[in-house]
Amino acid sequence: MSTPPPPRHLGFIGLGIMGQPMATNLMSAGHRLTVWNRTPSKANALVERGATLADSPADVAAAQPEVIFLNVTNTPDVEAILFGDQGLAAKASPGLIVVDHSTINPVETQRFAQRLQDDHQITFLDAPVSGGDIGAQNGTLSIMVGGDESVFNQVRPLLEVLGKNVTYAGPSGMGQACKACSQLAVSGALLGVVEALALAKKMGLDSSTMIDVVSSGAGGSWQLANLGPKITAGDHAPGFFIDYLRKDLAIAADTAQQRDLPLALLELAERLFAEASQDGAGQLGTQAIARLYEKHGGFTFAKSQSAKS
């Protein structure tokens, strides 16, 4: 951890469930904020604390903050905020740094970064996060950052206000690539846990015993230790929504396809979570995929393939 950074003027665009607490933490650390959100009312709490509400992303840039943070939902959102009619590039001064905390496509990220650098002398860092709204509130997010390393080092003290594990992942796009890889590891481990628990139940094996034994060995994972007990208890409350995981897996799938890399587990995970979403579980936690296995009495390739059509 570095010494606290001197107060700066910062921009923050996207004040949703993640962005709002992140912006709040930056203000609590003493920084001055100019903010924008598609639904302006979500800025109220920040404005009451002294933030300036801008009329557009372009107006955030026109206020000349040193760094603008973004946290929105998907790739087209980021593109519009950067390059739209009222996008920030329209009124940004050369030398601006943009830090994108959204989870979006790594290849598109690289294009955005190149275009911002070439046409506007703006440095773009991709900095997706994990750790959920709780991590955003507590400033304990994991942040994986792609882009110019010297600029990363420059903004690192600000990122350390937002997160606990702040890692430089490599050139532009590598933060997003890292996030996509993480969701692949998450999905594989989770599906393994779900099928292990389904088999345990069918066999009459006590789930807690199985979780304890398997956790202590080569089958151990964060997913097993944290979501295994929730599945056993029928607790489907979201840590992370199934629909958010689906969005992230779609990014991983698009990226893999752009690189001509078929991935069978990823395909399977997409199909299963799509079916769970169609079944009404999209706003439940990822562990609710177990509910689908129970409902259908398991899953086969054939079933998951028919589910896609």
Added chain:
Amino acid sequence: MSTPPPPRHLGFIGLGIMGQPMATNLMSAGHRLTVWNRTPSKANALVERGATLADSPADVAAAQPEVIFLNVTNTPDVEAILFGDQGLAAKASPGLIVVDHSTINPVETQRFAQRLQDDHQITFLDAPVSGGDIGAQNGTLSIMVGGDESVFNQVRPLLEVLGKNVTYAGPSGMGQACKACSQLAVSGALLGVVEALALAKKMGLDSSTMIDVVSSGAGGSWQLANLGPKITAGDHAPGFFIDYLRKDLAIAADTAQQRDLPLALLELAERLFAEASQDGAGQLGTQAIARLYEKHGGFTFAKSQSAKS
């Protein structure tokens, strides 16, 4: 850990890569052994240390040890050792305890236990292990035990000579069920790691960075932490053979099928590891599944299905 058990007369059947060091550890703890192995020469080292070599499983039983341990390869092996012409049931005295460290089918295990109890007054505990030959040598295996709990408590001090984590998993078959569940969790996590590393490589993301970042979050697993670096280094040396995992997955699949439970991830894992084995990787470590992804430039459902036929 209990106080050291008093010396006993024990039987040990199956002196392979696992059984031999396990039997040795029991002798080192002061117990007297009567042993049998299909290939008698594998008993030489134990006989030199004072073990008695029997002519058959029946002869092991005839020597009247208090407990007979088994560690062989598959379900028919166990069945023959128990119930064959020269099987131990033929000459066992009522009250014998048989502890089966083999990894075999949980449902068959329950049938064996019932038959031994009903026809021979023999108590059968299923006690599959994990931790590999190193764990067997060092007495640090994980042992998950199904069967009569009071008999488990009786033999627990002996099991603690063999392993570090000795857990009672429930009634007969639950040790084997636990092992099957473990291999499902292992397979899901491993396939997630393999696909994450394949995507990282295609994207130009540094593997070690990805492993570090993902390990610290919800994608973390034993497989990622331990096999991720080996995959990155191209180190395919076996901790656990692909062909052994295939055998265990076949047991899980048979068990699931016996309980009418289709499991899509398990199906996928079986197909991928079968293809790896056909590709000559059966005697490599499970992490060598990554080699197959590299060779074929990834994997699709379609490819893995054609591989099955």
